[in-house]
Amino acid sequence: MSFQFRPFSRKQQMALHWWEKGSGHERCRMMLADGAIRSGKTVAMILSFLRWSLKTYRGQCFILAGVTSGALRRNVLEPMLSMLETLGIPYVWKRAEAAVLIGGNTYYLFGADKDNAQDRLQGLTAAGAFADEAALFPRSFVDQMIGRCSVEGSRIFLNCNPNGAYHYIKTDFIDRAEEIGLYRLHFTMEDNLTLSPAIRESYARSFTGVFYRQYILGEWVSAEGAVYPMWDDTENTYDETGPEMYEGMRRFCAVDYGTVNPCVFLDARDDGHTYRIAKEYYWDSRAARRQKTDAQYAEDLDAFLGGDRDTQIIIDPSAASLRVEMKNRGYRVLNAVNEVREGIAVTGVLIGSRQVLAERSRCPQLLREMHSYVWDDRARLRGEEKPLKERDHAMDALRYLCHTKTDRFRLP
Numbered sequence: 001m002s003f004q005f006r007p008f009s010r011k012q013q014m015a016l017h018w019w020e021k022g023s024g025h026e027r028c029r030m031m032l033a034d035g036a037i038r039s040g041k042t043v044a045m046i047l048s049f050l051r052w053s054l055k056t057y058r059g060q061c062f063i064l065a066g067v068t069s070g071a072l073r074r075n076v077l078e079p080m081l082s083m084l085e086t087l088g089i090p091y092v093w094k095r096a097e098a099a100v101l102i103g104g105n106t107y108y109l110f111g112a113d114k115d116n117a118q119d120r121l122q123g124l125t126a127a128g129a130f131a132d133e134a135a136l137f138p139r140s141f142v143d144q145m146i147g148r149c150s151v152e153g154s155r156i157f158l159n160c161n162p163n164g165a166y167h168y169i170k171t172d173f174i175d176r177a178e179e180i181g182l183y184r185l186h187f188t189m190e191d192n193l194t195l196s197p198a199i200r201e202s203y204a205r206s207f208t209g210v211f212y213r214q215y216i217l218g219e220w221v222s223a224e225g226a227v228y229p230m231w232d233d234t235e236n237t238y239d240e241t242g243p244e245m246y247e248g249m250r251r252f253c254a255v256d257y258g259t260v261n262p263c264v265f266l267d268a269r270d271d272g273h274t275y276r277i278a279k280e281y282y283w284d285s286r287a288a289r290r291q292k293t294d295a296q297y298a299e300d301l302d303a304f305l306g307g308d309r310d311t312q313i314i315i316d317p318s319a320a321s322l323r324v325e326m327k328n329r330g331y332r333v334l335n336a337v338n339e340v341r342e343g344i345a346v347t348g349v350l351i352g353s354r355q356v357l358a359e360r361s362r363c364p365q366l367l368r369e370m371h372s373y374v375w376d377d378r379a380r381l382r383g384e385e386k387p388l389k390e391r392d393h394a395m396d397a398l399r400y401l402c403h404t405k406t407d408r409f410r411l412p
């Protein structure tokens with residue numbers, strides 16, 4: 001597959017040429033492209049990194065890092081190999097070693113999420129590193145990656161979407177750019193000339209609140225207060241008029257599993273546009289002073305669904321044995337996608353566009369949690385963005401439903 005190069009925007013050109021003599025920034029050792037999603041950061045940076053490394057070195061090692069090895073292959077390796085095809089530069093892809101040989105250099109692939117990635121890094125002496133979506137890496141990985149670049153003239157290329165205001169990339173890289181020799185380029189969607197205004201619009205509509213500011217405006221801002229401030233008790237609820245109102249709708253059941261902690265089931269009806277949470281099950285073993293076994297939960301879940309085996313159960317990935325119980329009972333069971341940030345972003349959009357509704361009197365715990373579900377202030381000051389882990393069980397189940405069953409997004 002070859003890569004169809006299209007004209008590069010001015011910002012992309014700056015990312016392409018910063019390391020060249022006369023750019024005015026060549027004395028910087030690091031460069032960071034941050035800003036809006038789909039703004040052309042990764043594409044420009046891959047080409048820049050390739051050109052720089054091939055022009056400057058032979059027989060050296062380089063680091064290519066992504067959040068996970070899957071994300072790295074999709075977002076970096078695939079476009080990179082197709083660019084090489086287009087440019088007529090030969091390469092050898094060594095799958096077993098997770099490495100690519102190009103022009104006498106070796107480019108090693110790393111998923112920053114793997115515990116052994118840092119051990120593998122440790123043995124390496126590199127002439128450069130490329131980190132895609134670096135704000136989602138553990139800081140120790142970024143530090144170590146930079147530390148491995150000890151060859152004379154080495155350079156580090158980083159890109160990311162913005163995160164919280166106290167994130168280390170903001171406080172220790174961007175805010176100290178001059179001191180640490182970092183060239184920073186801030187991207188907006190206008191810097192990607194291949195996006196039509198209609199596509200830009202549809203991305204903008206996919207996010208609300210803090211995610212809109214981070215992913216669309218490209219601001220480093222923290223999430224504070226309510227996680228779902230767009231929830232409205234009137235607009236996001238409905239009264240069931242009778243079971244026939246769900247006729248023809250698909251049925252899902254989202255499960256947040258807990259033995260010591262509460263266990264929640266949400267009965268969701270889907271007409272292809274809107275999820276209606278028809279009722280909830282909430283078992284709090286602490287309050288009840290009695291824990292339930294997985295067999296008892298399976299019994300309860302079966303009863304909760306009235307034995308309707310056309311229901312697809314979307315379950316907490318940690319609940320392995322309940323999953324088996326339900327499969328044995330003839331239900332279709334799917335592991336929930338458990339990616340908190342992205343899941344909250346998707347759920348927030350659906351709530352804001354009133355594509356998630358809860359039955360007014362049958363989901364009391366869901367409604368309570370909705371109003372007490374807030375971002376964690378202490379974690380924010382440490383630079384982490386996550387909700388407070390308190391009374392978040394129905395919230396987790398709702399997120400599993402929205403994130404697992406919504407393809408890219410059901411755009412409002």
Ligand SMILES: Nc1ncnc2c1ncn2[C@@H]1O[C@H](COP(=O)(O)OP(=O)(O)O)[C@@H](O)[C@H]1O
Nearest residue numbers: 004005006007008037038039040041042043194
């Ligand atoms: N100069 C270009 N030539 C061809 N396609 C481009 C170019 N710049 C951006 N694109 C397209 O835009 C998409 C988004 O760019 P990307 O660099 O992945 O954005 P970001 O990393 O900022 O999210 C790419 O997948 C590619 O299809």
Ligand SMILES: [Mg+2]
Nearest residue numbers: 041042075133
């Ligand atoms: Mg990218």
